[in-house]
Amino acid sequence: MAHSFKIFLFFTLSIIPFSYQIQHPLDSLTPNEFIEVQAIFNQSYATSNHNITFQYVGLEEPNKQAVISWLENYFTTPPPRQAFVIARINHKTHEIIIDLWRKRIISDRIYNGYGYPLLTFEEQNAAKQLLFKYAPFLASISKRGLKIEEVVCASFTVGWYGEKKKDGRIVKVMCYYLDGTVNLYMRPIEAITVTVDLEEMKIIHFQDRLMIPVPKAAGTDYRESEQSPPFGPPLKRITVVQPDGPSFSIDGNRVRWANWDFHLSFDSRVGPIISLASVYDTEKQKFRRVMYRGFLSELFVPYMDLTEEWYHRTFFDAGEYGYGLCAVRLEPLRDCPANAVFMGGFVAGQDGMPIEMPKVFCIFERNAGDVMWRHTETEIPEVLVTEVRPDVSLIVRMVSTVGNYDYINDWEFKQIGSIKVTVGLSGLLEVRGSKYTHKDQINEEVYGTLLAENTIGAHHDHFLTYYLDLDVDGDSNSFVKSKLQTTRVTDQSSPRKSYWKVVSTTAKTESDAKIKLGLEAADLLVVNPNKKTKMGNLVGYRLIPGSVAGPLLTDDDYPQIRGAFTKYNVWVTPYNKSEKWAGGLYTDQSRGDDTLATWSSRNRRIENKDIVLWYTMGIHHVPYQEDFPLMPTISTGFELRPANFFQFNPVLKVKAPNDVKWPNCSISGNA
Numbered sequence: 001m002a003h004s005f006k007i008f009l010f011f012t013l014s015i016i017p018f019s020y021q022i023q024h025p026l027d028s029l030t031p032n033e034f035i036e037v038q039a040i041f042n043q044s045y046a047t048s049n050h051n052i053t054f055q056y057v058g059l060e061e062p063n064k065q066a067v068i069s070w071l072e073n074y075f076t077t078p079p080p081r082q083a084f085v086i087a088r089i090n091h092k093t094h095e096i097i098i099d100l101w102r103k104r105i106i107s108d109r110i111y112n113g114y115g116y117p118l119l120t121f122e123e124q125n126a127a128k129q130l131l132f133k134y135a136p137f138l139a140s141i142s143k144r145g146l147k148i149e150e151v152v153c154a155s156f157t158v159g160w161y162g163e164k165k166k167d168g169r170i171v172k173v174m175c176y177y178l179d180g181t182v183n184l185y186m187r188p189i190e191a192i193t194v195t196v197d198l199e200e201m202k203i204i205h206f207q208d209r210l211m212i213p214v215p216k217a218a219g220t221d222y223r224e225s226e227q228s229p230p231f232g233p234p235l236k237r238i239t240v241v242q243p244d245g246p247s248f249s250i251d252g253n254r255v256r257w258a259n260w261d262f263h264l265s266f267d268s269r270v271g272p273i274i275s276l277a278s279v280y281d282t283e284k285q286k287f288r289r290v291m292y293r294g295f296l297s298e299l300f301v302p303y304m305d306l307t308e309e310w311y312h313r314t315f316f317d318a319g320e321y322g323y324g325l326c327a328v329r330l331e332p333l334r335d336c337p338a339n340a341v342f343m344g345g346f347v348a349g350q351d352g353m354p355i356e357m358p359k360v361f362c363i364f365e366r367n368a369g370d371v372m373w374r375h376t377e378t379e380i381p382e383v384l385v386t387e388v389r390p391d392v393s394l395i396v397r398m399v400s401t402v403g404n405y406d407y408i409n410d411w412e413f414k415q416i417g418s419i420k421v422t423v424g425l426s427g428l429l430e431v432r433g434s435k436y437t438h439k440d441q442i443n444e445e446v447y448g449t450l451l452a453e454n455t456i457g458a459h460h461d462h463f464l465t466y467y468l469d470l471d472v473d474g475d476s477n478s479f480v481k482s483k484l485q486t487t488r489v490t491d492q493s494s495p496r497k498s499y500w501k502v503v504s505t506t507a508k509t510e511s512d513a514k515i516k517l518g519l520e521a522a523d524l525l526v527v528n529p530n531k532k533t534k535m536g537n538l539v540g541y542r543l544i545p546g547s548v549a550g551p552l553l554t555d556d557d558y559p560q561i562r563g564a565f566t567k568y569n570v571w572v573t574p575y576n577k578s579e580k581w582a583g584g585l586y587t588d589q590s591r592g593d594d595t596l597a598t599w600s601s602r603n604r605r606i607e608n609k610d611i612v613l614w615y616t617m618g619i620h621h622v623p624y625q626e627d628f629p630l631m632p633t634i635s636t637g638f639e640l641r642p643a644n645f646f647q648f649n650p651v652l653k654v655k656a657p658n659d660v661k662w663p664n665c666s667i668s669g670n671a
Contacts, residue, residue, distance in 0.1 A: 028058075058083070172193055363394065429628070431456060479507040
């Protein structure tokens with residue numbers, strides 16, 4: 001036995017270069033791998049002969065079955081490490097796959113379709129800097145009586161509005177004014193629009209349409225150091241202490257806590273990716289797979305302002321700007337509690353070299369005083385039974401600041417077997433400068449709310465679409481809609497007139513699984529049709545939506561054509577490695593021909609297949625004065641919860657953390 005093991009191990013290592021360290025197949029690219037990608041790339045495309053920019057560099061996701069096979073037997077050859085690169089080479093988009101073991105390009109495809117890759121920070125910054133050497137722009141700033149050194153600019157994608165011809169890679173640049181505040185978004189310089197060609201890096205159009213007052217700086221600065229009395233009532237300190245240390249462990253990118261085991265990675269386009277999430281079944285004495293891979297696929301933010309400088313503001317934050325690229329360093333004790341552990345990530349710069357992004361994740365256990373389960377029994381004579389278990393969960397957090405908005409992203413793992421996903425929206429509104437100083441002056445459509453003098457907060461939406469490759473106790477799953485149907489009592493069997501019953505339907509094809517939530521009461525489940533509990537129920541997980549919102553734009557409106565994946569809150573597709581980005585691989589100036597909606601129109605079979613659940617949650621944002629000058633966080637989310645997955649309550653035998661003695665309190669009162 002020992003002899004055969006040595007032979008097999010030699011065979012395995014002979015396939016992998018000895019210089020290459022074996023990693024988990026789903027790990028993000030390392031700094032050395034980014035450097036290697038650039039070196040291999042430059043062997044084929046020397047920078048001296050080519051105009052090259054790296055728009056995206058990430059892991060080329062390995063074959064799913066190969067990953068699962070490797071997990072089941074670590075002594076087999078792991079899937080090859082490969083990188084997926086989207087690069088602009090001499091103004092053409094190349095899709096390149098690089099084999100990091102064999103150190104060579106194995107695929108190089110030129111993309112000629114509609115849409116362009118996500119923007120880099122470097123090209124956006126270069127585009128903005130052009131304005132400060134452009135005489136017409138400088139003259140426009142001067143005639144408004146503004147100081148050029150107090151002007152800050154931002155670049156905006158332009159969308160698509162029915163044009164037949166490609167416009168090339170362009171952005172519109174619009175500017176803001178500081179001069180007494182850091183809250184630039186509350187001081188827009190309206191009616192000046194500058195269009196920049198990113199390939200030639202030159203201004204191709206300039207317009208100064210009219211003069212609109214710049215909102216005042218007073219009252220807009222949100223920095224703690226700039227606030228003056230009166231202040232809100234102070235709170236006494238609250239500390240989070242784990243005297244025995246954390247209950248979770250991190251081994252590379254593998255996280256283990258309580259009954260959960262999962263893999264965490266970072267991607268420049270989508271941010272956190274949760275993979276191989278498995279929950280331990282105490283009765284079966286083994287881990288059981290729940291989700292192979294989950295992440296935020298796209299974030300669609302259309303504004304409702306139709307004015308000339310605003311109509312094109314219909315953003316796809318992941319596909320155009322990079323949700324992971326926009327991740328920010330988390331602040332200890334502010335973004336994350338004292339018991340948090342931090343992890344960093346890496347992305348590729350425009351030149352392909354790695355850029356470190358420290359502290360983009362924090363992981364911590366949360367005990368917020370919630371109750372996991374409880375009961376007080378009062379019906380037994382002369383006996384009082386009270387049992388309570390506190391709800392302790394594990395949080396993985398990342399914050400992405402995409403321009404003015406801050407998105408607080410939480411993946412929460414609960415001992416009951418649930419995965420909760422929450423997104424909190426904070427940051428700054430996009431406001432439009434206006435001549436109005438009081439609501440009574442307004443007698444036209446202004447597309448928003450007057451929040452302060454000369455300041456209109458624009459109506460807009462946020463639609464967040466999640467990719468959830470659930471593998472409920474295996475990869476052959478089905479989608480079941482269990483409708484709660486009102487039924488009348490037609491005989492004399494009961495004095496009641498009606499009741500509701502559950503009518504379950506299994507989706508056969510993709511069209512069967514498209515659902516607009518809020519129209520009827522129903523439970524939505526992903527089940528394994530090949531496995532049942534002892535009671536005969538199919539094992540499964542159910543989707544519990546949070547707040548429900550759907551698009552209000554017409555289907556033929558161009559932003560909605562591009563964002564057609566938001567038409568339904570729920571889609572189910574057969575697993576396809578290439579179908580990851582709900583808005584398409586190339587979202588900038590896309591035309592809606594490569595989205596979740598177009599893939600699903602093929603109406604493929606999804607019963608008892610390896611399927612992917614797509615869930616879109618949304619917020620219609622009508623701004624209010626409390627959102628000025630900075631928004632308090634508003635949250636939405638969903639939960640994936642066991643549904644006959646276990647034989648009984650999986651936390652029945654969970655013990656509470658060691659009790660602590662409560663200090664004597666001098667506070668008394670009555671409920």
